[in-house]
Amino acid sequence: MLQPHELKLEDMGDLAEIIPGPEPVLQMAVHPIDPFGAPQRRNIIPVCEPTLAGNELKYVTEAVETNWISSRGTFIHKFEALFAEKMGARYGVACANGTVSLHLALATTGIGPGDEVIIPTFTMIATANAVVYLGATPVLVDSEPVTWNMDVAQVEAKITPRTKAIIPVHTYGHPVDMDPLNAIAQKHGVFVLEDAAEAHGAQYKGRTVGSLGDAASFSFYGNKIITTGEGGMVTTNREDVARLAWNLRDHAFSTERHFWHKFMGYNYRITNLQAAVGLAQTEQLEKFVAARRGNAAYYTALLRQIPGIVTPPEAAWAINVFWMYGIVLDQEFPLTRDELRNGLAKRGIETRTFFIPMHCQPIYFDQYRGERYPVAEDLCKRGLYLPSASNLTRADIETVVAAIRECVAEATR
Ligand SMILES: *Cc1c(COP(=O)(O)O)cnc(C)c1O
Numbered sequence: 441m442l443q444p445h446e447l448k449l450e451d452m453g454d455l456a457e458i459i460p461g462p463e464p465v466l467q468m469a470v471h472p473i474d475p476f477g478a479p480q481r482r483n484i485i486p487v488c489e490p491t492l493a494g495n496e497l498k499y500v501t502e503a504v505e506t507n508w509i510s511s512r513g514t515f516i517h518k519f520e521a522l523f524a525e526k527m528g529a530r531y532g533v534a535c536a537n538g539t540v541s542l543h544l545a546l547a548t549t550g551i552g553p554g555d556e557v558i559i560p561t562f563t564m565i566a567t568a569n570a571v572v573y574l575g576a577t578p579v580l581v582d583s584e585p586v587t588w589n590m591d592v593a594q595v596e597a598k599i600t601p602r603t604k605a606i607i608p609v610h611t612y613g614h615p616v617d618m619d620p621l622n623a624i625a626q627k628h629g630v631f632v633l634e635d636a637a638e639a640h641g642a643q644y645k646g647r648t649v650g651s652l653g654d655a656a657s658f659s660f661y662g663n664k665i666i667t668t669g670e671g672g673m674v675t676t677n678r679e680d681v682a683r684l685a686w687n688l689r690d691h692a693f694s695t696e697r698h699f700w701h702k703f704m705g706y707n708y709r710i711t712n713l714q715a716a717v718g719l720a721q722t723e724q725l726e727k728f729v730a731a732r733r734g735n736a737a738y739y740t741a742l743l744r745q746i747p748g749i750v751t752p753p754e755a756a757w758a759i760n761v762f763w764m765y766g767i768v769l770d771q772e773f774p775l776t777r778d779e780l781r782n783g784l785a786k787r788g789i790e791t792r793t794f795f796i797p798m799h800c801q802p803i804y805f806d807q808y809r810g811e812r813y814p815v816a817e818d819l820c821k822r823g824l825y826l827p828s829a830s831n832l833t834r835a836d837i838e839t840v841v842a843a844i845r846e847c848v849a850e851a852t853r
Pocket residue numbers: 537538539540563564566567609635637638659660661671672
């Protein structure tokens with residue numbers, strides 16, 4: 441039987457102090473009802489939820505009525521075409537989720553055991569796992585303190601003759617500084633895969649993420665800016681990458697004989713039902729991005745008045761889409777991150793801690809033992825994100841900020 445990797449906090453040295461406490465239990469509270477009639481869930485404010493306010497039901501109904509519900513059908517092609525176009529990419533390869541889209545895109549490069557892939561340590565586990573699924577080794581890079589993204593200035597020092605790819609992650613919706621990263625990649629002949637799972641519609645120097653490297657990977661999980669329930673997509677401007685990804689997605693059936701497989705393929709297909717939702721969601725992308733940016737601006741205006749809160753960044757060259765509205769608590773703030781989370785949970789407000797870095801994960805700790813990434817560790821210790829859904833109202837945001845003020849008042853009384 442598979443055994444879990446047990447990592448005891450006492451065996452982590454001083455890294456133990458960055459590991460968040462147990463998840464607080466959310467308590468019901470009475471909050472203002474959404475005046476636009478969103479589902480009656482306002483006794484809690486969730487950290488995120490989907491907005492299904494467009495053609496979702498119409499398109500799903502059409503898929504059912506025409507009997508096309510599996511992994512062929514026109515919605516898949518329409519979804520791939522419209523989404524890729526909005527990301528500024530020539531091709532889109534829709535698949536089952538954002539983890540397998542990373543795996544699929546990486547698989548097209550032919551990497552395997554002995555090869556290295558550079559990733560940020562401050563990311564969601566799927567970025568590292570996709571590399572490991574192929575037998576390759578993730579090589580970690582710290583974040584830079586302003587945008588919280590992978591510190592591009594530290595990447596070149598991590599390149600070895602075995603480096604085959606770099607995965608910049610556009611964390612929480614803020615793009616990575618791609619020009620210098622692409623220059624390093626080009627110099628060393630390394631594949632660049634954007635992990636854009638959190639950054640649908642974000643822009644870097646006027647160009648949309650998803651078309652800034654050799655390929656990009658998106659997730660359409662329920663809490664992402666666009667959702668299909670579960671889903672993902674590889675976008676690329678490279679015809680060779682797109683063709684191979686379409687083939688690998690579908691068991692790598694060959695054209696010469698159907699049951700004849702010349703590549704190790706996968707079943708990573710998406711269904712026409714999911715793509716129907718995805719097409720309807722993609723039609724509303726600009727609306728979702730505008731809502732999230734508006735919400736973020738309102739949060740920032742209100743939170744600036746509370747000492748000790750660092751609000752999320754936006755570089756001069758960036759359009760941040762604020763997948764999650766993240767804040768970092770500095771020394772001036774009277775509560776620890778976990779204390780604030782507990783206080784908000786008591787008031788019916790759901791939050792999430794920032795990522796726990798890859799080198800602190802039970803499954804990877806031994807592999808990276810002794811390596812330190814101070815910026816990522818500090819973000820893990822002091823960061824959390826607040827409710828961030830596209831359908832959040834101004835009243836919701838005011839409720840969240842008022843609750844933070846109450847927690848501060850309680851702590852300083
Ligand atoms: C959500 C996410 C993924 C994984 O997407 P799934 O659809 O949940 O598999 C990968 N990378 C990052 C950075 C993510 O936030």
